[in-house]
Amino acid sequence: xxxxxxxxxxxxxxxxxxxxxxxxxxxxxxxxxxxxxxxxxxxxxxxxxxxxxxxxxxxxxxxxxxxxxxxxxxxxxxxxxxxxxxxxxxxxxxxxxxxxxxxxxxxxxxxxxxxxxxxxxxxxxxxxxxxxxxxxxxxxxxxxxxxxxxxxxxxxxxxxxxxxxxxxxxxxxxxxxxxxxxxxxxxxxxxxxxxxxxxxxxxxxxxxxxxxxxxxxxxxxxxxxxxxxxxxxxxxxxxxxxxxxxxxxxxxxxxxxxxxxxxxxxxxxxxxxxxxxxxxxxxxxxxxxxxxxxxxxxxxxxxxxxxxxxxxxxxxxxxxxxxxxxxxxxxxxxxxxxxxxxxxxxxxxxxxxxxxxxxxxxxxxxxxxxxxxxxxxxxxxxxxxxxx
Ligand code: ADP
Numbered sequence: 452x453x454x455x456x457x458x459x460x461x462x463x464x465x466x467x468x469x470x471x472x473x474x475x476x477x478x479x480x481x482x483x484x485x486x487x488x489x490x491x492x493x494x495x496x497x498x499x500x501x502x503x504x505x506x507x508x509x510x511x512x513x514x515x516x517x518x519x520x521x522x523x524x525x526x527x528x529x530x531x532x533x534x535x536x537x538x539x540x541x542x543x544x545x546x547x548x549x550x551x552x553x554x555x556x557x558x559x560x561x562x563x564x565x566x567x568x569x570x571x572x573x574x575x576x577x578x579x580x581x582x583x584x585x586x587x588x589x590x591x592x593x594x595x596x597x598x599x600x601x602x603x604x605x606x607x608x609x610x611x612x613x614x615x616x617x618x619x620x621x622x623x624x625x626x627x628x629x630x631x632x633x634x635x636x637x638x639x640x641x642x643x644x645x646x647x648x649x650x651x652x653x654x655x656x657x658x659x660x661x662x663x664x665x666x667x668x669x670x671x672x673x674x675x676x677x678x679x680x681x682x683x684x685x686x687x688x689x690x691x692x693x694x695x696x697x698x699x700x701x702x703x704x705x706x707x708x709x710x711x712x713x714x715x716x717x718x719x720x721x722x723x724x725x726x727x728x729x730x731x732x733x734x735x736x737x738x739x740x741x742x743x744x745x746x747x748x749x750x751x752x753x754x755x756x757x758x759x760x761x762x763x764x765x766x767x768x769x770x771x772x773x774x775x776x777x778x779x780x781x782x783x784x785x786x787x788x789x790x791x792x793x794x795x796x797x798x799x800x801x802x803x804x805x806x807x808x809x810x811x812x813x814x815x816x817x818x819x820x821x822x823x824x825x826x827x828x829x830x831x832x833x834x835x836x837x838x839x
Pocket of ligand 1: 568596598603604608633634635636637638641664667668706718719
C-alpha cells in the first residue's frame with residue numbers, strides 16, 4: 452500500500468485530510484506556494500512552489516509514492532511528461548483532461564449523453580460573434596451566462612448577462628478560448644453530490660445535498676435528501692456513469708441545477724474534495740477526505756452513509772474589512788448544541804472562505820430544523836445581514 456501521498460495544493464481541502472491521514476498512517480507531502488497556507492501545518496514535508504510548477508512536481512514525485520490534487524489549476528501538459536516517466540497521478544491525467552476547461556467539460560458531458568444546460572462557443576471574430584448571437588437567440592435567448600473557461604471559482608468568472616448589447620460589450624474583442632456561453636437556468640434548487648471511485652472500479656455515492664449560494668458563493672449546504680426518489684436516482688446515475696466513463700480514481704464533487712419540472716442538469720464538476728462535502732467530516736461514516744485518500748492509495752472505499760439524521764453546513768466567510776480572528780463568534784458557534792467548527796487559519800479578507808460549521812440533526816429532525824439552524828449560525832456570523 453502507498454504510504455507517502457503527494458498533494459498539489461495546500462489550502463483548507465488539504466488541511467482537512469490531516470485526521471484521515473493519521474488514521475490511515477499516511478504521510479502527506481504538500482506542494483504549495485505559501486508558508487502561511489493551511490496545510491503546511493499538517494504536512495510531513497512541504498515543497499514551496501506554485502501549484503502549476505511542474506518542475507517542482509517532479510521533485511515532489513521523488514518524495515512520494517503517488518500524487519493527488521486538492522486544486523485542479525495545474526499545468527496538465529507539463530505533468531504529462533512526468534506521468535510518462537512513471538509518476539503515479541490519481542486521478543490519472545487523462546481523467547482530468549476533459550474537465551479542466553468549462554467549455555471542453557460541457558462538450559465531454561454532452562458526448563456522454565449527460566444532461567447539461569445548453570451552451571455555445573464564443574465566435575472567433577466579430578462576424579462569427581454576430582452569427583453566434585443570432586444563433587443564440589434561437590437556441591436559448593437571454594439572459595445568458597458567460598463563464599471563464601479556466602480558473603473560475605466561487606463565482607469569480609461567472610456573469611449573468613441580460614441583453615445582446617451587454618454581451619457584445621463583454622465579448623469585444625471576442626476571445627473564444629476565454630469564455631463559455633450558456634443558457635440561464637431558472638432553477639428550483641441547486642444540488643451537489645460527492646462520489647468516489649477506487650482503483651478497482653468500485654463506486655460509492657454520498658447523499659445528495661442542496662447548496663445555497665449568496666452572490667454566487669456557496670453559503671449553506673442542507674443534508675436532508677428531501678427531493679424524492681426520482682431526483683436522487685438521476686443524480687446517482689449521472690455520478691456513476693461519469694466516474695466510470697472517465698476511469699476516474701479519487702473523489703469528485705458534482706454540482707447540479709434542479710429544474711422546476713424535476714430534471715437534473717450538471718452545472719460543473721470538481722475533480723477533488725469539495726466544499727459541498729464538508730458535512731461528511733462529522734455526519735458520514737467516512738469523510739470525503741478519508742475517501743479520497745482511500746481511493747488514491749488503493750484501499751477499499753468506506754461507507755458514505757450518514758451517521759445521523761442529516762446535517763447543515765454553513766460557510767464562514769470573511770465579512771469585515773479588518774483582519775479579525777472572529778474569536779468571539781467562533782466561541783458562540785462552538786457552544787451551539789451538536790456543532791463542529793472548523794477554522795482554516797487563513798488571513799481574513801472579506802468574501803474569503805475562512806472556516807465552516809456543521810450541525811448534525813437528531814432523529815425526526817428535517818428541513819425546518821436545518822433552516823432554523825442555518826439562521827442561528829448566520830445571525831451569529833453575519834449579524835442582521837439578510838440571508839440572500
Ligand atoms: P464557480 O465555478 O465559480 O463556482 P459556477 O459555474 O458554479 O461558478 O457558478 C456560480 C453560481 O452561479 C452557481 O452556483 C449558480 O448559482 C450560478 N449559475 C451558474 N451558471 C448558471 C446558469 N447557467 N444558470 C443559472 N445560474 C447559474
